[in-house]
Amino acid sequence: MQQPLVQLVAAATQEASAVSTRAEMEAFKARVVGPNGSLTQVMKGMATLSKEDRPVVGKLINEAKKAVEELLAALQAKIEESEIAGALGAPIDSTLPSPDAPAGSLHPLSRTREKILSTLRKLGFTVAEGPEVETEWHCFDALNTPADHPARDMQDTLYLPKSFRSADAPRKGEEAILLRTHTSSVQVRTMLSRKPPFRIVAPGRCFRRDAVDATHSANFHQVEGLWIDRNVTLADLRGVLDFFVKETFGPEAEIRLRPSFFPFTEPSFEMDLRSPNLGRLSNRWLEIMGCGLVDPKVLELCGLDPNEWSGLAFGLGLERIAMLVHGIDDIRLFYNNDTRFLRQFA
């Protein structure tokens, strides 16, 4: 009995080596372990054996069966392997470059803006927005800068013609319509529309009638903060600015408040920054932003009682901060959109 079984396994092994498709495998399987398969026939012959022979032959058959099953499993694996290889094609060369374009990138001004906003969000300032075309009242008068105030000389303004009517900033009476010179107009709109206390930050595009050069641009971006509450103090202002500067320029950055003048704050300051990490601008005082306590007259003009409410405000130029942070020396690079510049901030 042993001899036929060994021959059977040997024949099956021989036959299996020629199998290369799933159909051939199924046919081969039927020939060996199918209802009329060679191994099945042998197993059927078990019934005719004597009691004494059965354990011996049974053991032999089990061994043969095991061998055949292993054969079939190997065959199954081999066929699957070749099917998958067929479906996938040639192996890859993982060292070839991806033909797809890389992810794009945000503009350095957007990145700087988001960084500043996220810093200020930690201090509870949330974003407010307003129109770029503004009324003269929102941009100047409400900010304690009436017509013929010399502070209007501080900035040259772009105006729209008398016939221009803005859907977003309707004019009252004969006032002029202009391109906002700062985002402080958003502060005015917020004070008029919301009840204090609040802390807002207004990022946005501003315009001045300036000739374009390495440090001037016909439009630029500001981020302005306003905090209205009871008993807002200069200590609060220093706290906010100190936090902002350390988050933006690192823990070694220092600030100083230099007295200055803005019609909408009293007292008013220029905030200077000094940091050891600014390349050739390191370790010297740099003017970064204007700030101060909201002038009581502005609160009054915006419908808030200056005896009850007080506030602080600050405003900075996004371009200036981005230039300092990234060591950019020409403001026009932000607006040229040469991707060799833009991609450096990916």
Add this chain to the structure above:
Amino acid sequence: MKVSLQALARHVELAGVTPERLADILPMLGLEVESIQSFGLSPLPLVVVGEIVSFEKHPKADRLSVCKVDVGDGTPRQIVCGAKNFKAGDRVPVALPGTLMPGGFEIKISKLREVDSMGMMCSAEELGLGKGEDGLLILTPRKPALGTPLNQLYGAPDTVLDISVTPNRGDCLGLRGVARDIAAALSLQLKPLSIKTAAGLASVPSAQDGFKFVRSSSEFCPYYTLRTLRNIKVGPSPEWMRRDLEAAGLRPINNVVDITNWVLLELGQPLHAFDAKQVRVGIEARPAREGEEIVLLDGKKVKLETGICVIADAERPLVVAGVMGGAESGVTSATTDILLESAWFRPGEIRRVARRLGVSTDSSHRFARDVDPAGVELASRLATDLLIEHAGAQVVGPAVAVGQAPRADATIELPAGYVAAKLGTVIAESDITAAFTRLGFTVKPSAHGLLVVVPSFRSDVTRPIDLVEEFVRIYGTDKVPVGRPVAPLPGEEDALSSVFTREVSTRLAGAGFTECCHYSLRDAAELERTLGADKAPALALDNPLTAEQTHLRASLLPGLAGALALNLSVHADPQGLFEVGTVFRPQADGTVREFIAVAFAALAEPVTRSWKSREAFDGLRAKRLLQDVAALAGVSAVRLSFGPATSGLWQTNHAAALADRGRTAEGACGILDLRWTRLIGIKGSVVAGEVIFPRSAFAETRKIPRYEAFSSFPPVTKDVAVIVPVGIAASEVESRVRQGASKAAGKEFVLESVNCFDVFNGVGLPEGCRSLAFEIRWRHAARTLTDEETNQALGVVIASLEKGAGWTVRR
């Protein structure tokens, strides 16, 4: 404001205070120092006075002279010189060999075109004395001795600080004001002003006065004084005064004009001198009458705006009050008698008139910043002293005044604890009193705090909060404590428009696009392309600065197309570009509305070659991106419909305009007008998209989605292919399929989706037709649908589709 430290030292003792220290102190007082410059002759021991004994033409150079110059050492030396403005016998500065000139180069014995030269004769500019006349500095009129070191002829060098004065600090437009702040900062005493001319004003002119009346009928001139000075000898002003004026950047003219300018620099009060002979009868500050004209000092003839304040005689306007004098009544070399004006004009009106006339004078600049009414008489008296001393003037009597000082010292009640409350820290009252006293304010205790009297020279300090600023300036901002952060307020969120801007930018950057940022102001041609020639003028500015920036932008696409072109021209692969920003569009109701725009653009053909090709960016991918962008703004795809784009930016038949049933979003996508993109230098086609949203689209908070249960049973799908005339839009066919499939489902089960999976235009179809195939998917909430049900439903769909004229369903 240019501040000479030598001049400043007349008002405050600066011994031991270096210019560097001042440049540190002033900014912390609010007076920004823009530059520090040296002024005058720096120490040059080897520059001496020499006399040009004789000279002849250089043998080899037409433009050079060979001079014999005697510097008093016995032998005249030979010096080659290029100047032409001298004659034999002139005395000039001579830099002897070894001199290191202010410009940094050393004078050596040398040869010039083969002729020996033993030094250099100098011009004013070469000596660092500013831009004088061309050629050598001629010293002849001063009659200096030969060999005298030039430094003996000139005073010690000075330092000039250029200070930027903020609009609130008109008081610092005079040296005395700056000195006052320095004195306060350093706890120094201000030196007293000594004026000989007696105080006191008359109300009517005397018989000796050079005018019969002086009056004001203009609301803009509440206070006016005029004084007669006779027998004046007009001539050059003294050396020290000329020096002071030059240090301040003014040009000396003659003693009378120089004295008025010098007093202006000293006290910040502008003065005006009339030639008394040109003034007919009297002087009146009055509103300009209709049609009046005047020739100004600068020679320009201007028509006066009716109502502005002019200073006139009995017949005609002589001066635009506070702004600029007239040519006819000014002081000339022939003047003998003058009328000296010192006055106070309304600041806002002076600013308005000066801007109207397009001039800014030293005078208008100061009047616009509210001069000290108490300084009006003082300045007149100081000028009188100087006119007597340096122009031989005789005074006929006191100045005649009309009106009165419009404001006096301000008394401010400063509540106890107010300063400390604003600073957010504890402040001793003695610190407060000390700071105000140093500033020249008077402090007295009152029932509720302090009474602070602020002199009239500080027009900007009128309220308790202004006193806080004054206190901080002197106390030091570095002593303000750093407050601790305060917890955020609950329920505060960013404006939705800003959330959208952030999300959409991140989304597009993730999709491979690089963010750009273009100017908002564009040229007329661009706007005409975007909006058409009829609508473009609605976005024009009133006062553009340049011809390239005359209009508000109506679209971000021209900027992006320009950026693609720029990057191609510099051989940088632009890949995809995008921008998010504000655009402006004229509306049907005549207004202009702001929109938040999102645009992207990319080349249809990739620039960079690759070993493996990728499907190009096309209009369909642009459409998907546009829908995704709209969805981020809360505009779902079902609200959107697409039709042909018609704007000048888009290529006919290859771009789609987007419409929103919710009337919020507008937009388009596809290929940009090829003639245009080729014109700006892009060879292939540009695929782009732009969608705009009004600000109102972000007014409401987005709804929080609520979960809806879905069926656990399998769907059934059926295909239907419709042959329709090519003129029928796919969206129309799809919508008909959708209607039919929805109707067929009725209330029993639901239509889940209709998906176009094949478009066929080829052989076998009737002429002028195409076939569109859709997969319809139905599902039941509670069971598996039967074949019978779905076949019946398909029958309903087919029947409804075949009602369309020329529509057939393929079977």
